[in-house]
Amino acid sequence: MRVVHFQRATELFVALISILVMLGWFVQSQLVVQLHPSFHPMQFNTALGFLMCACMLHCLRTKKNQIAVIFAVMLGLFYGLTLLQYLSDIDIGIDKLFVDPFLLHADAYPGRPGANTTLCFLLLSLFGFVSLSRHPRAVWWCGLITTCVVGMSLASLWGYLVGTEFLAGWSSYLSGMAVHTAIAYLLCGWLAYSYLGCERTVSREWYSAFHPVQPVLAMVIMTLTISTAMRAWHKQNVQQIIAEKNALLGESMNHALSTNGQAYERMVKRWQNNPQMPSVAWRVDARGYIVDLPALVSMHLRSGADGVKWDEPEHSENMSLITRPTLHGSTTISLVSTNDDALIVQQINFGLDSDSHSSLIAVSSMRRLIEELGSSYLQDFKIRVLSDNTIYYATDSVYTLDESMTSSFFLNIGDHGDDVQLSFIPRSSFFINARSPWPNAVLIGGLFLSGIVWVMVHQASQLAIARTKAQQAAMLKIHAKELEASNAELTALNSELEQFTYSMSHDLKSPLLCINGYMKMLEDHLQDMKVDHKLGVLIEPINRAVNQMSKMIESILTLYKVSRHQDKHRDIDLSEIVDQAVSSAEYQIDSAGASVQVKGNPLPVHANQELVLSVLQNLIGNAMKYARVDGQELKIHISTTRVGDMVQLSVEDNGPGIEPRFREKVFELFQRLGDAQADGTGIGLNIVNKVAQIHSGRAWVEESELGGAKFSITLPRAHAPEVKPSNQVIAVA
């Protein structure tokens, strides 16, 4: 099955999920938006983001680049604004733009996609832009972006799979990622990889967009995410332990105070039942309580008439602080601050004898209470008691530690109601004892594993590259051999073709001679017989055709010779060949009344004499044929000039010249610019071109200073020392 089918199905699936979730928000279906009550819900805006993402990736795949850019811009803008909301802590109203969230799920910002979700969408938007870039590293960057998204969603999914729910949101300070959000990101990641692989890389496989650094990056992202989440989880646990310990001490203290109060009440009742009980007995009785309750520091019995009736001031100095105890009401409890302690004053009002306004005041020390009940906590915690932001008692005077982990428990101390708090502030020793090695172990282990994976992947990729190179080299070798074989085959075929052309042309010569000969004889006979001259008119075209055919055969044979005479190069004097060519055409030059001028230095060239002569004969012949203009003397200039390591041989005339559009075409085989009656075969200039190629030179035509055409050919200079230049001009009539 082709990858494109999977791509199409994935795009459809992601779009379907997003549409379903959006509908779920409209119809308020918890099952669709959350899947499970313990999971995080996929926000409406997240679903909208996935719809845009699916459309963008579909457009990228189907090459609708402009529409893809529009979706990328929309995605970038929407989630850029969401990120801005996070950074600035300002609500600009896009969270509830489309739907009012019916599920709040302890979100700090109802309806707003999580910061991690926002980041993933921004990365996917960036992917849209970068993937359309022509930058050579674009594929690499796109792969990296995709890996970041995949890494983040994998970490969230891993959290769901292993049951550590906190991982879905990375940590306590980021909102969670829904399970279907994580799956949709994975699918988008796969789509992105497949797009890169199939469209942008040479091998056109979806996995070819991977780079060795990508799995390592994914591992690092996962390691950091899991480690951060574990740290947050551990912090939650520690906070819970502190709260538990705090509550334990607080409850003990509440219990002790309550027990104390009950004891006082029992004591008061005993006194009331034995009104004749001497005060000494009360004191003894009271002392028993003092001994039983170490936190109790003093007791006082007071009567409304004469004030202090009885005191048991173990800590009389503290009593001075109790200036005006409340003498009305029933039982009261209050907290009084001293220099280094806080006193819990319990007052029981009761009637005794005739005095109905007597009261028992019991004073307990908070310090003693804490020392008694919470001695085991003092090592790990600083404990303080405060009410209405006023510290009544504290075990330590200096608080420099981060108090963010402070836990509080409310004490039942009467008059202060629920305001009296018992706070536990963990000491550094507690943190040291409570420290969990796992977050760091995961971090170090993960990074170490990433390093190992990097080395392995790098080595594997190096091996793969080496293997690919070796395969390519082997393929190249095979191709080179195949090329060599086909080249040899082509050369053989070419040679065969040349041989065939030669044989054909050669074999045509004999019948042509017969046609020519017998036609001439027929003509002679007709003349002798004085036959009507109209027959002569009929014979003339036959003779012309035979002549044309003869020339064509001669030219083809010359062309064949050119191919066969490639290796007979030697140092020759170009001026001699020019003279030879001019001499051979002397008769034609004279009859045409043309003037030929030879200019330039006698330059030696390393060339095949026969071929160079053939070139000159062709060029001079062409000038004679095509450059003649009625009423104008035909001028032909032949010149030789040195151009670097080459010698340029030019033949120019004052004829009509050659239009620029035909200047390349004239060198092709059988290309003629003249009409059918013109005396040319269309082979001559091809011979010139071929000779130039054989000599590693080139042939071209341009406009002549004489007004006509200037044909030039370059030939290599001779190896032998150059002949001394002398600007001679030879004129041939």
Place this chain on the structure above:
Amino acid sequence: MSKIAHRTTHFLLVEDDDDQANLFQMSMARVGSELSVTRMRNGEEALSFLKQEHPYENAEHPDLVLMDLNMPRLSGHDVIAEMNTCPALSMIPVVVLTSSDDDADRRRAYAAHASGYVVKPIEFGEFRNMVNDIEDFWAQWNCPCPD
């Protein structure tokens, strides 16, 4: 211009193409009356003629052999080579008369001690000139080897 030849000169034309042979013979007839041309159609016939084999037992050795190269059964090169093996025949001059201007053919002919190598021109006027020149040289100025 003094003429050396005192008897009718005898040319042996070895040519497989009837039309060309006729053309040559007609052209030859126009230029020389004291000239006889015997034509053989291929190399085998030519060798039989030269070796005076049946049915040419009474045939005389020609003064000159005009030999085409590309012929069926036995090529011109083969005939020349065969003639070289026979002392009586190796004295007879052979002029190759062919349409091939291939260097290889030329070299091979001269290597076999051919007396000349003439490429048949296509143009009939030139062909006549060529026939004239052959007749001039071989029938008038050339001194044949005594029998």
